[in-house]
Amino acid sequence: MGEQLDRQLGLLRSLLVYRTIPWRGTQLRRFYRRFVPAGGLAFDVGAHAGNRVAAFRGLGARVVALEPQADFLKLLQRRFGGDRQVTLLPQALGRAPGQARLMASPRTPTVATLSTDFVERAGAAPSFRGVQWQVGPMVEVTTLDALIATHGIPDFVKIDVEGFELDVLMGLSQPVPAVSFEFLPAVRDVALRCIDRLETLAGKGRYRYAVSLGERLRLLQPQGASADTMRAWLRDMPIDGPSGDVHAWRVP
Numbered sequence: 001m002g003e004q005l006d007r008q009l010g011l012l013r014s015l016l017v018y019r020t021i022p023w024r025g026t027q028l029r030r031f032y033r034r035f036v037p038a039g040g041l042a043f044d045v046g047a048h049a050g051n052r053v054a055a056f057r058g059l060g061a062r063v064v065a066l067e068p069q070a071d072f073l074k075l076l077q078r079r080f081g082g083d084r085q086v087t088l089l090p091q092a093l094g095r096a097p098g099q100a101r102l103m104a105s106p107r108t109p110t111v112a113t114l115s116t117d118f119v120e121r122a123g124a125a126p127s128f129r130g131v132q133w134q135v136g137p138m139v140e141v142t143t144l145d146a147l148i149a150t151h152g153i154p155d156f157v158k159i160d161v162e163g164f165e166l167d168v169l170m171g172l173s174q175p176v177p178a179v180s181f182e183f184l185p186a187v188r189d190v191a192l193r194c195i196d197r198l199e200t201l202a203g204k205g206r207y208r209y210a211v212s213l214g215e216r217l218r219l220l221q222p223q224g225a226s227a228d229t230m231r232a233w234l235r236d237m238p239i240d241g242p243s244g245d246v247h248a249w250r251v252p
Contacts, residue, residue: 046160118163143171
C-alpha cells in the first residue's frame with residue numbers, strides 16, 4: 001500500500017512539473033526548433049511524462065519514444081496511442097540488446113536508471129540526497145543502432161537516462177545530426193566520456209556543443225563550443241553545481 005501511494009504521488013508530481021505550466025509547450029517547441037525539423041525524426045530516450053514527445057510532434061516531426069517504466073508508458077499510451085506519427089516502445093537503450101535491472105525511485109520516478117554506479121555516486125549531489133532507490137523490474141534493452149535500422153536516422157536524439165548516457169551512445173556506430181544528454185557534476189566523467197564518444201563517431205571537431213541548465217531551455221553557448229571548451233566547462237563545475245543537458249550538433 002505504501003509503495004503504491006509513493007508511485008501515485010511520484011506520478012502526480014511529475015505531471016505537475018511537466019504539464020501544468022501553460023506556456024511550457026511553447027517554450028519547448030521554440031527551444032527544440034533548431035534541432036528538430038518539420039517532417040523530421042526524433043528519438044526520445046527516457047520519455048517520462050511525454051512533454052518532449054509533445055514538443056517534437058508540435059514541430060511536425062515523427063517520434064520514437066522509449067520508456068521502460070510501466071506507469072509512464074500507460075500515460076504515454078493514453079496521450080499518444082492514437083497518433084500514428086508516434087511509436088511508443090517499452091524499452092531502454094544500452095550497449096547491446098538484452099535485459100537489465102531498472103533502479104527506480106517511486107517518489108521521484110523521473111530518475112530511474114540502469115546504472116548502479118550512478119545510484120551509488122549521485123548521492124553526492126544535493127538534488128539527489130532525498131532520493132530513495134529501489135530495485136525495480138527487469139526491462140528489455142535495445143540499441144540506437146537497432147532503432148536506426150528500423151526507423152531511420154534521427155535528426156535529433158534526446159537522452160534522459162540518469163547516468164547511463166555513455167552506454168546508450170556506445171550502442172551507436174554512426175554519427176547523428178544532433179543529440180542531447182544529461183550531466184550531473186557529481187558524475188561529470190560520464191558526460192566527458194559522452195563527448196569523447198561523439199568525437200570518435202563523427203571525427204574531431206565535427207560537433208559543436210552547448211549547455212542548458214536544469215529546465216531553463218536556454219543554451220549558454222548558442223553558437224556552440226568546441227569539444228575541448230565543453231570538457232573544460234564541465235570540469236570547472238563545482239560539485240554542488242546545477243545539473244543540465246549537453247547539446248551537440250554536427251557542423252559541415
